[in-house]
Amino acid sequence: MTEDDIATASGLPVYTWRRRHGADFRARVPVVNPRERLRLYDTAQVVAYLKGARIPASPARDAIHPDDLLSDKEAGAVLGIDATTVRAYAATGYLPGGIERHGRTWWFRQDIEARRDAPDQRQYNPGRQPGDPRNRAPRQRHDPRIAEVAALLFVGQVTTAEIAEHYQVGERTAQRLLAAARTRPES
Template sequence: MTEDDIATATGLPVHTWRRRHAAAFRTRVPVVNPGERLRLYDEEQVRAYLDGKSWPPVADDEDEPVAEDDGNAWPTAVPHGAEHPEDLLTDKETANVLGIRDATVRAYATTGYLPAGIERHGRTWWPRRVAEARRDAGDQHHQTPGRKPGDPRNRAPRPRHDPRIAEIAELTTRAALTTADVARRYGVGERTAQRLLAAARTRT
């Protein structure tokens, strides 16, 4: 959830929520994307905070009662082992699950080897269950025995017929595209964008 989402959940305009509640909230609920401009928070932790519940939740069948909130019930990070199958992962986090580079994740998404992902808050996310299913699939070719994650030899195989080329060729019939346009659209580097654009121009 963004802070806009949280403010909406409390029934307040975001500027009012930030003035009255943001400081206390940020000391109790950690962001899931430290260092990024758009603060994002785990929805389950947000809901627990807004409902005045402890985190992580205590199972109903546990003997010990939930302690009163003394200001120390919340962790400064998601506890180990608390991952949820529906957690939305960035390309970098998905890459960590698969043991590959984030650029390879984006390449897989364009070739269909990995689902296209979910567009939210201006970026693409992959549910944890999707990344783990790809990792655990028997036909995986993103890892090579004996090679460490990040090894340049672990790059995604280039498709024989790159579907991006045809798409770019079609787009160029509508408006002129620059290398920067291609790089931004497909999340690739400048050299790859140049190669794709050059190949597309030979088809127009």
Template sequence: MTEDDIAAASGLPLHTWRRRYGADFRARVPVISPGTRLRIYDTGQALAHIAGKLLPALRDDDLHPDDLLTDKEAGDLLGIDASTVRAYASTGYLDGAIQRHGRTWWPRHAVEARRRAGDQRHYNPGQRPGDSRNRAPRPRQDPRIPEIADLTRQSQVTAAEIAHRYEVSERTAQRLLAAARQQSGT
């Protein structure tokens, strides 16, 4: 939980909670994310402090699958650098990122799933279903080609005549004439 979450659980605005209870809370409840700008506290300990109960002990072996990990923590778990975690997320190699409090977090279960899956960076199954890049390219059909095909069936037409008639270059006229002959089968 962040201090914002703790203030909301206490039923107070954040600035009021910080002014009245923040210093006492920080002195009694240890931060579980030392060295980061955003102070994060264990949910069980924070709720116990709000209720006035004894704080439950933190255990390292009590890792919950929904724990949110920073890029550094996810990198430590995967054995890679934090910048590589961010690169994996941007390429879709590591899914499940959550935006919270202006930062990106990864649930422990998503990072564990990536670790169990092994190295699949060079396996490219193609684009995912629903991706707009999956569509076949639209067939290019120039509307002038059927007209030119009709003209070639009626009489011999030259590229110069097509260039003059459609106001195109000589090369474009040759291309149109070749496509029309291919379409008409001559």
């Protein structure tokens, strides 16, 4: 839990909670992640503090649970990669996207360990697969005017102005029709 969560559980605004109870709380309940910017506290210890009961011992640092939430740095340490690479892998689908809590992304330990123990799949493409019909180039449209312009070219010289006037199209379209007719194979 964060201090915001603890203040909410106490029924106080976070600034009031920090002013009235923050110093006493921090003296009695140790931070779970001492080197991180966002201070997190063990839920069982927080509940005991709020109830006024005896605070249980801190969880063992080496106690591993599959539902533990890992930051990008912790996930990178498990995988043997940098924290930026963890975020990049999550963005590309190589790792699960994680969950958003307290303004940060967290990954479940079981997902990170599953990726660590799985064979390398970075070549996996989560997008369109080979053979997908959407990967093909658009089909060439058959324009019957091209054959007619090619026939006019076969008979004699024709200009783009004549093509534009005959088909009631713009100058650029007439140029395209003429170019396509010139590159068209003779039948």
